[in-house]
Structure formats: C-alpha cells, structure tokens
Amino acid sequence: MHQFTEHHRYYTFRDFAMSALDRKMLALIYQPMIGAFAIGLYELLYQQTAEDRIGYSPLSPQRKLFLGLGMDMNERGRQELIDQCSRLEAVGLLQCARLGLTDNDDFVYEYEMAKPLMPDEFFSNPHLTMLLRDKVGKYAVISLREAFYAKEADELAGAQDLQRESLTMPFYELFRLNAYAVDQELDQALAEVAPVRAVTPKPQMETAGIQYAEIITRFPRNSVNRKYVERLRGDEEQLAQLNYAAYKYNLSVVDLCRLLDEDDIFNSRGELMYDELQLRANQMYRQGRKRTEERERVIGRVAAADTAAAVDQGSEETPDEVGVLEEFYMDVPMALQGRCDIHQYNMLMRNEPHTRFIARFFPGAVPEWLIRVFEVIDLNYKLSGPVINVLIHYVLGVNDAQRVTKTYIDAVASNMLMKRVDTYEKAIGYVKEQMKLEQERGSRRESGYAGAGDSRKRTGGRATGQSAARGSRRKMDVVQEMPKGPEMSPEELAELYRLAQSFDGK
Structure with a gap:
C-alpha cells in the first residue's frame, strides 16, 4: 500500500475511440457484471485523453483519480481503487502495470485500456456469457443479445443459398501507385510521430x-x-x-x-x-x-x-494382516525354500514391510545400494508396500543373477507406474504376465536352436554320404554275411507262398 498512493504518478493509453455501440455494451452488458463504480472508473480513464485522439495521457498524480471518483485518499480508498481496477482487468477492459524508474527509485503506474468486445465476440466467450447469466439470468441474456442485432428482411432469410456475385471494385483496378518513388523521409517522419504502440501478437504458449x-x-x-x-x-x-x-x-x-x-x-x-x-x-x-x-x-x-x-x-x-486368496499365490523362491511354506511366504509378501521382506533373501546384511534403490521407489515413486514386495519377489526370487541391477529394478518399477499397478492383486497379475512372456520367449529360442541343430545334422549327413561315395571308387566295401535266424515251419512257409501268389495275381 505504501507503493500505491495518491502521490504516485500515472498515465493512460488507448488506441481506440468508443462508438455508440461500445457505450451500449458498457451500459447493458459490462455494468451488470462488474458494477457501476467500475464502469465510472473506466469512463474517467477514457477521458484522460481527448475524445478525438488516441495515445497517451499526460503524467499526473493519482490524486486526480481519487478526486474524480469521490474517494478518500487513505488506505481504504486505495484498496477500493485497486478492487475496481481488478474488476476491469478480469473482464478484459483494462491492463495495469507498474514501471520502476531507475533515477529516483520511484514507480509510475500505467493503465492500458481495451475496447469493449463486439456482441459477436462477447457472446462467443463462454466465461463472460456465464458470468452475465449468473448476474442477470438466462432469459435476460437472450433478450440482451437480441437487443444488439437488427434482423434481416423475411425475403432474405435464405440469402446464403442464393447465387451471389461480387461487384466490388479492387483497389489496384482503380488506382495506380508510383512504386518507384519511395519517400523515405515521409516513412521516417510517420514512424517518429506515431503515438500508437506497435501491435504485437499475444504469445500463445504457456x-x-x-x-x-x-x-x-x-x-x-x-x-x-x-x-x-x-x-x-x-x-x-x-x-x-x-x-x-x-x-x-x-x-x-x-x-x-x-x-x-x-x-x-x-x-x-x-x-x-x-x-x-x-x-x-x-x-x-x-x-x-x-x-x-x-x-x-x-x-x-x-x-x-x-x-x-x-x-x-x-x-x-x-495393523491387521490381510489375507491372500489362493489364486494370487506365488511360488516360494529357491532362496527361501525350507524356511517357510507357500502360505506363510505369500502372507509375508502381502503384509510385511519391504525393508524386512528384502532382508529374508540375504543371509547377512542387505547391500547398501539395494536399500537406496527401493528407498527411492518407496518415498519418491510412491509405490505401496505390498507392490514393492511383489517387485522384490520378481527381481530377487528368480534365479537369474543378471536381473539384480539398479537399471533393471528401476525399469520394472517405472513400467509398473506406467501401467497403474497400485494394488497387490494388480502387481501379482503383472508378474504372472511378465513370467509368461519370458517363458514364451525362452521356448521360441530353444525351438530356434533345435531347428539349427537339425539343419546341421542334415548337412553333415550329406557331406558324409559324399565322402563315402568318393571312397567307394578307391575300395569296394565287403558285404558281411548276415546272421541266420531260426528256420521257418512248413505251415509258415505255405502261408508265405499263398500271400506271394495273391500279390502276384496268379
């Protein structure tokens, strides 16, 4: 409050002049939303620059605003002026800024005014329309919108469907400019005397x-x-x-x-x-x-x-222990077999704190880096205790030493977070799904290795046959005498003759 007093100077800026339609918007639309006092302040700021001009007003002490509004020049009056300016800022009619002067460590206040919105722009803004509805009611808003439009004749109700022919004369068909005679002095003079700020597009990024x-x-x-x-x-x-x-x-x-x-x-x-x-x-x-x-x-x-x-x-x-259904049971890891049965193990995984549960996988002290990893998962990632225990079972309860790495544990925990694994049951389902996928990948690898072995066998057989053929040209193999079996009875020999005659057709 000590930096916003009637002694501090101010100036206004506007780059528009109000029309009868703008004043009607102020009286019928903006005034019900922000009050007559705020509209009076807006009118007072508008009059600081001549009606037939745009630009800046002279620097004046803010005492002029307090006296023009009939406000007391004390803390209560200053707070009231700030509140009314805030109302104008909220509906887009005013922008206030404080400029720090480096010479005398003083502040100058700037009141940049904005033109009232046109009816189409106003009623297409949902926030302003809803605020007006809350102030005057739904049916009054409909009536006010109709009050700003002149209806077209009934015969032109479907004018957009009629054939339209443009008769407008383009600029360059009527006028010819001497494009080679550029008056640089005129351009420089116009830029120097222009009081209006350069219009810059508003940044659209956050x-x-x-x-x-x-x-x-x-x-x-x-x-x-x-x-x-x-x-x-x-x-x-x-x-x-x-x-x-x-x-x-x-x-x-x-x-x-x-x-x-x-x-x-x-x-x-x-x-x-x-x-x-x-x-x-x-x-x-x-x-x-x-x-x-x-x-x-x-x-x-x-x-x-x-x-x-x-x-x-x-x-x-x-805290009371929570039971585990048999459908969510996990097998006891090799490191804990003989120390507890499957029921005890799953109850521990469901109810025990992760700091005690992880200690059961080590005969001595738990490695310090492993404690830090699960501390981050617990306190920073905000995974629940039962979910962390399931994660410990997954990364430590499987006989694969390559999994016990900081990178792998962090990757599994991040994947659980991404998949919204926030309960014990979801964690068990996640682990079973991952183990099933790993088994399928392992079986595909084994089948691929077996196929490669068969192809090597087939290739080796062909090579061996080719080598034997080359060797047969040098030396003929001797056919060994086959061992004799038991002699056939006359009945069996007669049966074979009969079968041979039936095959021969005679």
Whole structure:
C-alpha cells in the first residue's frame, strides 16, 4: 500500500475511440457484471485523453483519480481503487502495470485500456456469457443479445443459398501507385510521430505470468547484465520466452533473476541467448528435483524411525494382516525354500514391510545400494508396500543373477507406474504376465536352436554320404554275411507262398 498512493504518478493509453455501440455494451452488458463504480472508473480513464485522439495521457498524480471518483485518499480508498481496477482487468477492459524508474527509485503506474468486445465476440466467450447469466439470468441474456442485432428482411432469410456475385471494385483496378518513388523521409517522419504502440501478437504458449516489473525490482543494481535486462521492458517476445522457460522448469522469479545474472546469458549485442538459458534452467531444475527427492527420503526415514519407536513402545497397535486368496499365490523362491511354506511366504509378501521382506533373501546384511534403490521407489515413486514386495519377489526370487541391477529394478518399477499397478492383486497379475512372456520367449529360442541343430545334422549327413561315395571308387566295401535266424515251419512257409501268389495275381 505504501507503493500505491495518491502521490504516485500515472498515465493512460488507448488506441481506440468508443462508438455508440461500445457505450451500449458498457451500459447493458459490462455494468451488470462488474458494477457501476467500475464502469465510472473506466469512463474517467477514457477521458484522460481527448475524445478525438488516441495515445497517451499526460503524467499526473493519482490524486486526480481519487478526486474524480469521490474517494478518500487513505488506505481504504486505495484498496477500493485497486478492487475496481481488478474488476476491469478480469473482464478484459483494462491492463495495469507498474514501471520502476531507475533515477529516483520511484514507480509510475500505467493503465492500458481495451475496447469493449463486439456482441459477436462477447457472446462467443463462454466465461463472460456465464458470468452475465449468473448476474442477470438466462432469459435476460437472450433478450440482451437480441437487443444488439437488427434482423434481416423475411425475403432474405435464405440469402446464403442464393447465387451471389461480387461487384466490388479492387483497389489496384482503380488506382495506380508510383512504386518507384519511395519517400523515405515521409516513412521516417510517420514512424517518429506515431503515438500508437506497435501491435504485437499475444504469445500463445504457456507462461509463468512473470512481469517485467517483478524481474527488474529483484535484479541486482550493480550487475553487469543490468543494462541488458532493462531492455526487456519493450521486448514482448523475449519476455514470453523467459516466462515459458520459467513455466517449463518450474522457476520462481528469484531463480530467473539468478540465471539472468550469470555470464554468457546475453551476447555482446545484448540479445538473450535462449538456448543457453534453457540449458542452465534444466540443470537448475534437475538439481532442485534431486534435492527435493533427497529431502523426501530423509523425512521418510525420520517418520519410519518414529513409527518404529512408537510400535516398540506399544503406543500404536499392529495393523491387521490381510489375507491372500489362493489364486494370487506365488511360488516360494529357491532362496527361501525350507524356511517357510507357500502360505506363510505369500502372507509375508502381502503384509510385511519391504525393508524386512528384502532382508529374508540375504543371509547377512542387505547391500547398501539395494536399500537406496527401493528407498527411492518407496518415498519418491510412491509405490505401496505390498507392490514393492511383489517387485522384490520378481527381481530377487528368480534365479537369474543378471536381473539384480539398479537399471533393471528401476525399469520394472517405472513400467509398473506406467501401467497403474497400485494394488497387490494388480502387481501379482503383472508378474504372472511378465513370467509368461519370458517363458514364451525362452521356448521360441530353444525351438530356434533345435531347428539349427537339425539343419546341421542334415548337412553333415550329406557331406558324409559324399565322402563315402568318393571312397567307394578307391575300395569296394565287403558285404558281411548276415546272421541266420531260426528256420521257418512248413505251415509258415505255405502261408508265405499263398500271400506271394495273391500279390502276384496268379
């Protein structure tokens, strides 16, 4: 409040003049939404510049506004003026800014006025239409909208379906300009005397909402980059880039000022090096995230120690055990076989804290790096205790030493998070699905290896036959005498003759 008094100076800016339609919009549409006092303030600010001109008003103390509105020049009056300005800002009729003067450490307030919306633009804005409905009612909104339109004749109701022929004369068919006679003096003079600001498109990307005044008031006065930061006041594009970087990497105004004060953020011409700014903002974001995660883990350790102490003292009751259905049973790993049966193991996996459950897989102390990995999963990833136990069963209960790596455990936990595995039952289903996929991949590999072995056998057989054929040219193999079997009886010999005659057809 000490920086917004009747002694501080102000000026207004507008680049439009109000028509009868604009005044009707103010009286019938905006006034029911924000009140007559705010509309009176708008009219007073509008009159600071002559009716037949656009641009800036002279610098004047804000005492002129207090007296023009009949307000007391005290803290209550200042708060009332701020509230009315906020109403105008909320509906898009006013934009306020505070300019810091470096010479005398003073502030100048800027009131930039905006033209009332046309009826089509206003009623196509859902927020403003809903606010007007809440103030005057649904049927009044319909009546007000009809009051701003003159209806067309009944004969032209379907004019869009009729054949339309344009009769408008284009500019260059009627006028001829001397394009070779460029008057540079005229262009320069028009640019110098133009009081209207250059219209810049509003940035469409997300923004942190940090204004230039917030940056310059927190920026060190003796900094080498101070002169470059002061140039940002009129550069909307670079301010939009700064706001986007602050929004992207969750930077505060202090963090942004710290980045702008570093070396090599501006080049020799005073231009912002946006890529370098993004790189350093990313580093600050990662460092801040790392500190936040470490702080969460420390707080989690302290809370766990307090809980354990309270349980040891008997001040808290032991939580009730949750039963496990047989359809969600998992086999006992090889490391725990003989120490517990399948029912006991699944009850432990469902109800025991992960710090105690993981200790059962090791004869001595649990490796420190493994404790840290599951601490991150517990305190930073926010996986529930039973889900972490199922994860421990999956990565430690399978006889595959290659799985016990930090990268693999983190990848499995991340995959669980992506698949929204947040209950014990979902975790069991996830593990069974993964084990089934691994079995299918293993069977496909084994079948592939067997097929390769058969092909090698077939190739070897052909090679052996070819070698034997080449050897037969050199030496004939001797046919060994076959051993004689038992002699056939006359009945069997007669039966064979009969079969041979039937085959021969005689």
